[in-house]
Amino acid sequence: MKYCYSLVLIALTACAGPADSEVEHPLPNVVLFIVDDLGWQDTSVPFTLEATAYNQWHHTPALERLASRGVRFSNAYSTSPVCTPTRTAILSGLHPAATNITDWTLYADKDFSRPMDALQDPQWNKVGLEISDSLLPRMLQRQGYRTIYIGKAHLGAIGTQAADPLAIGFERNIAGHAAGGPGSYYGADNYGNNKPGPWGVPDLEEFYGSDVFLTEALTLKAEQELELAAQQQQPFFLQMAQYAVHSPIQKDPRFFEYFKNKGLDDKEAAYASLVAGVDASMSRILDKLEELNLSDNTLIVFCSDNGGLSAHSRGVTPLGTSKDTHNQPLRSGKGSGYEGGIRVPLILAWAGASRPGYELPADSMLPFATLSNDLYSTIADVAQIPRDWRHVDENAHAVSLWPIIAGKLGVAQRPMVWHYPHKWGPSGDRYEPFTAWREGDYKLIYWYEAEQFELYNLQNDIGESNDLINSHPEIAQRLANNLQQWMTAVDAQRPRRKADGEMLPLPTL
DSSP states (O other), X not given: OHHHHHHHHHHHHOOOOXXXXXXXXXXXXXXXXXXXXXXXTSSSSOSSSSOOTTGGGOOOHHHHHHHTTEEEETTEEOSSSSHHHHHHHHHHOOOHHHHTXXXXXXXXXXXXXXXXXXXXXXXXXXXXXXXXXXXXXXXXXXXXXXXXXXEOOXXXXXXXGGGSGGGGTOSXXXXXXXXSSOSOSBGGGGGGTTSSSSOOOOSOGGGTTSSOBHXXXXXXXXXXXXXXXXXXXXXXXXXXXXXXXXXSOOOOTTTHHHHHTTTOOHHHHHHHHHHHHHHHHHXXXXXHHHHTTOGGGEEEEEEESSSOOOSXXXXXXXXXXXXXXXXXXXXXXXXXXXXXXXXXXXXXXXXXXXXXXXXXXXTEEEOOOEETTHHHHHHHHHTTOOGGGSOOOGGGOOOOSHHHHTTOOOOOOOOEEEEEOSOOSSXXXXXXXXXXXXXXXXXXXXXXXXXXXXXXXXXXXXXXXXXXXXXXXXXXXXXXXHHHHHHHHHTOOOOEETTTOOBOOOOOO
């Protein structure tokens, strides 16, 4: 465990950029573009050396354009297989196990896990994000940034402060609230506001009754905010959080027929049209930055909040398969501890020319494993946020990506951990409570209901089909020991027994 902790400290102090040099540059703009439920292969940009079968079914020229300017990470992971834990980890810099925000939020007194026979959820933080001056938007605001939130928030339960991005450091909030999915993508449906429940998307009344698709409406609002930021001549941080491609899987009429003509069934053509709409949004933002002469000082971060949806709401894949196969060769999908639930696309690129001190090699790919909360330190570094403003917890396991990109951090892959002590809603391929540890090529998963460990070599078996738990006992034992030490350090909460309400013991091999 010393290796894990010391690496975090090295990474947090190793980045020598403009903040540490004699060269002065204006503070860069940052666009954090988060897509909801987008799988690792759900674009035409490959995150492997060769495009996969699923990459070839998508058409995302704007993301290809972005990737050609920067760095892709082939081993990028969300901090959780569901959305709220990942989204709050990015803004706090802390691992979900440390904040105890381990599942998606909506009501402060209600769990949404699927019932288990003998277990129940731990006492987790259903309220959501804790207000703190060390949250990324608050630090950026203090640093002189105009902070803008557009799209899905899902950071805190209904009625809590964090349900509104304005409370956590954003000056502008358009369409962000407590709910994690749209009531509807259609302006004709008032984006779900003509239906009961909490799912109606707020702040878009000007598009009610129109044919403006939700993805486009959010993009139009983003363009307006970029124009205001340019007029103010103030650095800005835009968190562009599209509701797509979250269910309901509704077709974007601008792109649906293109994918139907490629041979996809109606549901998968609708899904691909949602992805194409996201790409069109990225294209317009890149174009608007160029139009406003902001490109050469704007960093774009593109990512997803968890692995691709595969358990429900999807159609037959282009390969003729269905449920739990939409991320192949990755196993399972959103809600699972297998790779399909947590491996995600990640691109860092300058919209124009690279910034001195923070160069991004064009059209490159790095195998270094990353977690979503690494973006906290990465953005804080490029924005020159002072170290003493930040929440730095060596157990929270976040690093800045800049020294890794620059080759200044000459160490091996650091360990990574995922902790989801809940049973996600749908049934399927291991949508169950788990804690997992990856170290180098090996990934150890503990399933709480089955009281079972599994061990995989991801370099040789990315599909997690060959369990090595019995053939490599010494590796499994070492990883299990490291996992147990980390869980103790962050006080990770485990499921409880229904019989007596007691929390399960730490996973022990």
